[in-house]
Amino acid sequence: MKNPGRRSALIAGSSTLGLAIASALGWSPRPALAASTGSFEVTHTDDEWHKLLTSDQYAVLRKEGTERPYSSPLNDEHRDGTFACAGCDLDNFSSKTKFDSHTGWPSFWQPLPKAVAQTEDKTFGMTRTEIHCVRCGGHLGHVFDDGPKPTGLRYCMNGLALKFKAAAA
Secondary structure, rough: OOOHHHHHHHHOOOOHHHHHHHOOOOOOOOOOOOOOOOOOOOOOOOOHHHHHHHHHHHHHHHOOOOOOOOHHHHHHOOOEEEEEEEEOOOOEEEEEHEOOOOOOOOOOOOOOOOOOOEEOHHHHOOEEEEEOOOOOOOOOEEEEEOOOOOOOOOOOOOOOHHHEEEOOO
């Protein structure tokens, strides 16, 4: 092989492109785990979730899909307030912990206390830590260890899974 570095880069780039396309289409090679298992304070039948959520919110929150990067208006939300689960209205993140990760998804360095839970996600040939709402089990996104101080964490959330509630003036 003449240039193994180039071949590795092409393979990595192809894998990344495939993941991006699959994520943009909301495809996941596994059934929804967090959203369908466990005991949660807020529960609904699948039909009820379809009525309560938009089709895009349903794909993310209940089927663990991923919205297209840079598609959420919450990326540009900089007011004081909280970001709550779009499925059950539980406050998940404070605007005080939001930062621009330049990834295309709303990012936070810390959730609110007792607001989220995590599970292991082994889709797409990698292991990641999935974040879901502790009240309804809805898929919010993933957490990575490349965030800013003080935690060093990046909670990379789907804007479709959240709604912003401005602080009272």
